[in-house]
Amino acid sequence: xxxxxxxxxxxxxxxxxxxxxxxxxxxxxxxxxxxxxxxxxxxxxxxxxxxxxxxxxxxxxxxxxxxxxxxxxxxxxxxxxxxxxxxxxxxxxxxxxxxxxxxxxxxxxxxxxxxxxxxxxxxxxxxxxxxxxxxxxxxxxxxxxxxxxxxxxxxxxxxxxxxxxxxxxxxxxxxxxxxxxxxxxxxxxxxxxxxxxxxxxxxxxxxxxxxxxxxxxxxxxxxxxxxxxxxxxxxxxxxxxxxx
Numbered sequence: 225x226x227x228x229x230x231x232x233x234x235x236x237x238x239x240x241x242x243x244x245x246x247x248x249x250x251x252x253x254x255x256x257x258x259x260x261x262x263x264x265x266x267x268x269x270x271x272x273x274x275x276x277x278x279x280x281x282x283x284x285x286x287x288x289x290x291x292x293x294x295x296x297x298x299x300x301x302x303x304x305x306x307x308x309x310x311x312x313x314x315x316x317x318x319x320x321x322x323x324x325x326x327x328x329x330x331x332x333x334x335x336x337x338x339x340x341x342x343x344x345x346x347x348x349x350x351x352x353x354x355x356x357x358x359x360x361x362x363x364x365x366x367x368x369x370x371x372x373x374x375x376x377x378x379x380x381x382x383x384x385x386x387x388x389x390x391x392x393x394x395x396x397x398x399x400x401x402x403x404x405x406x407x408x409x410x411x412x413x414x415x416x417x418x419x420x421x422x423x424x425x426x427x428x429x430x431x432x433x434x435x436x437x438x439x440x441x442x443x444x445x446x447x448x449x450x451x452x453x454x455x456x457x458x459x460x461x462x463x464x465x466x467x468x
Contacts, residue, residue, distance in 0.1 A: 301330040371448040372422040397435035426452040
């Protein structure tokens with residue numbers, strides 16, 4: 225049985241309020257966690273800047289511009305994260321989300337550059353297997369973390385409306401949202417829930433128990449699965465080469 229709505233009386237008129245409309249939303253407080261995750265991604269990108277850079281390419285005409293582009297993306301990412309940290313405490317949620325969107329977009333570009341650097345190892349005659357394994361692990365971890373933030377950003381508005389008792393078009397439907405389980409009447413997804421979704425999408429190369437309804441979320445999932453497949457293909461190819 226569901227919970228009965230609360231009743232209030234104004235001017236001898238009785239009104240019914242749903243519990244969801246009376247729930248205090250705590251989604252705002254999660255933004256700082258996702259910002260911290262982007263700082264981790266920036267650190268991982270810096271840690272693999274040598275192993276996954278394009279310095280080893282022999283096309284001298286394009287090496288310089290590519291390296292400069294990588295540096296520019298890293299600097300812009302760092303600046304956007306600092307702006308996001310200040311915006312979390314000083315700016316409204318809407319503006320903070322836009323800053324976080326820009327920072328996530330820049331982090332995604334860095335991720336794709338690292339994926340390209342990982343693919344570059346396929347044409348190199350000799351690669352240190354330890355460095356390759358570490359680089360692949362960093363790309364995999366960054367892939368999980370970056371798309372964790374993407375799922376939260378894409379799902380934020382619909383979850384905020386649901387938390388406030390408003391009707392909105394859902395983006396992601398978690399099991400707790402789809403069915404009324406006892407004790408989950410006021411449940412809202414947090415960082416661990418989006419991390420769980422992102423991790424299982426990367427590891428199982430497909431959707432999990434969470435329904436993906438929005439097209440933007442589906443495109444994000446396609447990109448994440450593609451990165452995971454590239455990591456697996458590169459590792460498999462190098463493993464076969466070593467065995468031979």
